[in-house]
Every structure is written in C-alpha cells, then in structure tokens.
Amino acid sequence: MKAILFDCDGTLADSFGLICETMQRCFAIAGLAVPERRAIEGIIGLSLDLAIHRLAPTVRQSDLPALVDIYRQEFHRARSDPAFRETLFEGVEPLLRRLASQDDALVGMVTGKSRRGVANVVAAHGLEGIFLAVRTADDCPSKPHPAMVLECSSELGIDPAETVVVGDAIYDMQMANAAGARAIGVSWGACEPAVLTAAGAHEVALDVSDLEQRLAAFLSPAPVILETVLD
16 A cells, blocks of 8 residues: 655646736735746745745745735635636546545645645545545645655555655655655646756656556556656
8 A cells, every 4th residue: 555645736736827816916916026927836836925935035024924815815816706717637637536446545635725725626626535635734834844745644554655746846856855755746737857857756747647657656566667758
C-alpha cells in the first residue's frame, strides 16, 4: 500500500485564470501595483499571506491579513457568478476515480487552497470519498514546509518514503523532498519540466496519461523506469 498526494491548483484544477484575476483585483483595490500574470502564476500553491508577501515584499506583515480578506472576498464574488465553474484538467477526474478504486493506493490532497476551496472543488465534480486525507493552508504551514505531506502520510498510516507528491510547482517538489517522499511534477501547470527537475522532481509527467503510467510504476513492486523527454 502506498500514498498518492495531489496538489490541487494547476495539477488537478485549472484555476489559473481565476487566481490571477482575483489577485490583480485584490492589489488594485488595495492601491498596490498590480502584478503581472506570470508573477502570480509563480506563487500559486503558497498560502495566501505568503503569496501576497512574495508579490509585494514591502507590504508590512501587519497589513497582510487585510489583503488576504480582500482576496477572499473577490474570489468568492467570482465563484458566485453563475457562469463560473472551476474545471479539472482533461483526464484528471477518471484518473482519480481509477486510483481511488485500487487496493494498493490511498489518495490524498496537499494544497495551498483553504478547506472551503477544497470542499467547493470536491462538491462541483462529485469527488466525495476520493481524498482520504487532506491538508490545506488552514491546517499547516505553507509549502515547501513538509507538514502537509508528513501529516497526510501519518493519517493514512503510510511511511513518507512510500508516498508520492504530484504537483506543478517548485514548492510541491521541495515539500516532497523535505518530507522524504517521491516527487512527480506535471508539465501542464505553473512550471516547465526543467524547472521542476531543478526543484527536486524525480520525474515529470508530460500529460495525464503519462502521469497514470508513472503512478502505476510507483505502485508496482517491480522497478519500472520511465524517461521524461524534454524539448
């Protein structure tokens, strides 16, 4: 039995547009210089206070809670729009359901989202019962601190060495390595494969089908080596 812990934004859910728009609105409302989309994409996965501070390092720590509140208000305003639906990347939902049905895999989530944000994604796509352990920004220090991985592994009764973290950002790879877990990057999110490898990814999946093969190899008792082809 092994554990597979997924990041959410940029790995499972295609949330980039919403996050970038919300962050830019937050900064505009606060009277701060509005960051470029590329800069915002680089902090996706961090807890909100740390993400905002990375984008605006001159902001005082005492002002961060107010900015976090503005972000959350704008985010929920966008989500309440009837036209909004946070989509999963193509192929992700069936992959999650197949993994959850296997006897040799326990599926969890480690994310910079809030508990409420995770609940919204799970409810929107009928994923109840898929994630047996979840740690969010409400529960643990921000990535790349290893607490999310260590706590999920402990809850599932799996040694971190028998755990893999799947994510799209350097913080996911760093977190996995800090916890003593395996790190699989995905190329369809925030970072290019070479960046993920430099951050500690043991391998990088180029699409969801490739990811499924790599997870099957991770779960298999026999050693299987899959190469990552970089452009």
